[in-house]
Amino acid sequence: MADVVIIGGGPGGYEAALVARQLGGRVTLVERRGLGGSAVLTDVVPSKTLIAAAEVMTKIRDAEELGLHLTGEDRRLDAAVGVDLGRVNARIRGLARAQSADIADRLRADGVRIISGTGRLDGSQRVIASTKDGDESLPADIVLVATGAHPRELDAARPDGERIFTWAQLYDLDSVPERLVVVGSGVTGAEFASAYAALGVPVTLVSSRHQVLPGHDDDAARVIQHVFENSGMTVLNGARAVAADRHGDEVVVRLADGTTVVGSHCLMAVGAVPNTAGIGLEEAGVRLTASGHIEVDRVSRTSARGVYAAGDCTPVFALASVAAMQGRIAMWHSLGDSVAPLDLRTVSSNVFTAPEIATVGCSQADIDSGIVRGLTMMLPLRGNARAKMQALTDGFVKIFCLPTTGIVVGGVVVAPSASELIHPLSLAVRNKLTVDQLAETFTVYPSLSGSLAEAARRLHGHSSEQVLTY
Structure with a gap:
């Protein structure tokens, strides 16, 4: 033994x-x-449990688009729902x-x-x-x-677990921050910024890159940036934080250009x-x-x-x-x-922002650089019948396949529950299924997964010379 x-x-x-x-x-x-x-x-487990609470608040906030509201003087559902962060x-x-x-x-x-x-x-x-x-x-x-x-810590921004935090320390908060500054726009920073914004916290996201989620699918990151900004979040692109200092009940984050950002709390999400x-x-x-x-x-x-x-x-x-x-x-x-x-090449991953980003297989960057010679089909979610019923306007599905055989080699889904929707593409990549096999598989109507089959159908018969982004 x-x-x-x-x-x-x-x-x-x-x-x-x-x-x-x-x-x-x-x-x-x-x-x-x-x-x-x-x-x-x-x-x-902790971060996704927090995000689960934030998802409910997002649904409540968007309920008016579905024709739902409170009766009485204040008709807004989100105004009637508070967040007990201590209980969360x-x-x-x-x-x-x-x-x-x-x-x-x-x-x-x-x-x-x-x-x-x-x-x-x-x-x-x-x-x-x-x-x-x-x-x-x-x-x-x-x-x-x-x-x-x-969690990585900066010498000039040492977490104290009270006002300046790493992602491992946030779960001791008893009340929602008055103003939260998130330093770092990678997966961890973007997820926490998204969750706290959904819980009604004014959030400033400090991103050292040209947009959030550097290294991820550029189209997907652009959608998340748009959603963040439309939700009222302040996103500072091209801003590098060099220090964070606590002054009483405030945290002052100093940027490389000499400017400062002030919040009641600060999350340092600068890697591991x-x-x-x-x-x-x-x-x-x-x-x-x-x-x-x-x-x-x-x-x-x-x-x-x-x-x-x-x-x-x-x-x-x-x-x-x-x-x-x-x-x-x-x-x-x-x-x-x-x-x-x-x-x-068969690993699927997910970013739990709202909407989520799920990916599997090769990337758009692989296609664009010629590392993988493939075709791309991207369909906006707004054309999907189920998305219209749910008042979903932000997101898309994207499929990559080989030009001659049609074998699926990757994909991206930006949608609510993208972590669940990516599974058919993961099966396709793992088992070298073709876009025709994917397209010929029944999907429920109406469903968001129907867009995966539709994207696969549109790839049928195309050559590598054609532009396939819709």
């Missing part, structure tokens, strides 16, 4: 532990905070604890030994677990490092740092990148024999789904089961 020691209990770690037990390994998992890691305790955050914390406990129960039921403490490598075949009762030496045939990452320092990696022969991430191959191997890595401590997509798959692949490979290398 192989001894498997896993450092870190996030998605990469706990999913690996389940697979390792399934394959007959003797598994010990060392986790310092709680099962589920940041994904469950301070990141994915209490629910968030409760759900995170419950999810963490469920994961722990499942691991114990499957025979995984859980140690509460921190782990570090002592060579490539031993892990030292430091607990409140002292150190324990754990011999290991296989080691998986899944230590995650933590891998948790790889001081845990014996380099001493064990594990190579790190310049950013401190662990170098891995497509089956999660590091440069040290018997040592694997998964999740945000590696330079692969920072997604819980990818971390989980990396962890599973590591165990399948190390314990001799059949395994397919990680294929990032």
Whole structure:
């Protein structure tokens, strides 16, 4: 029986532990905070629970477009609904604890030994677990490092957990901020800005790029920028924050051009740092990148024999789904089961703004640069019958396919619940389906998914010389 020691209990770690037990390994998992890691305790589960509350407020705000209103002197629904952020955050914390406990129960039921403490490598075949009762030496045939990452902090903008926050600290707020400044317009900054704006908070978003969500589909980012600005959010493009200082009940954010932005609270969403320092990696022969991430191959191997890595401590997509798959692949490979290398071309991801952005496969940038020779079809959501019924005007679906075979190689959906709508395109990309196969599959009428079939139909018979954006 192989001894498997896993450092870190996030998605990469706990999913690996389940697979390792399934394959007959003797598994010990060392986790310092709680099962589920940041994904469950301070990141994915909490933020998406907050966003779920914000989505309800968005529906209430837009109800008048559907002909719904209160009777009496003040007829606006949104004016009659308040936000008890203390209760919202209490629910968030409760759900995170419950999810963490469920994961722990499942691991114990499957025979995984859980140690509460921190782990570090002592060579490539031993892990030292430091607990409140002292150190324990754990011999290991296989080691998986899944230590995650933590919010990056600027020296001149140190979070205090009261007025200046990282995304992990926001869930202790008891009341909505009077004015929130969000520094950073990547996924985390955009999601929190969107959620708090929906909850009625005046938000200023400081973006160092020409528009929000740099690195994402440009058409999709343009839609989100438009929605943000139309909702009353102040978006400062090309503005780089260099410091944030607290002055009593205010936070003053200083920009590189010398101007300032004032708010009652400030969220610093300026990236993440891998948790790889001081845990014996380099001493064990594990190579790190310049950013401190662990170098891995497509089956999660590091440069040290018997040592694997998964999740945000590696330079692969920072997604819980990818971390989980990396962890599973590591165990399948190390314990001799059949395994397919990680294929990032089939990964679907989502940005939980309102509307959401979901993507899979190759990107518009790949098509435009010639990396992938393909065709593009984009259909605005406003032409969809179901979208009209729901008073949805912002969003689109976009499909990429190969010009000769029509094989679907990627797609983008910008819509409410895009995270659900992307699945047909994910299946198409994963299974190399053609646009004709996608178009010939029945969709419900009326439905937003009908636009996916319509876009596929419009790609039928086109050559690579034609412009296919509508």
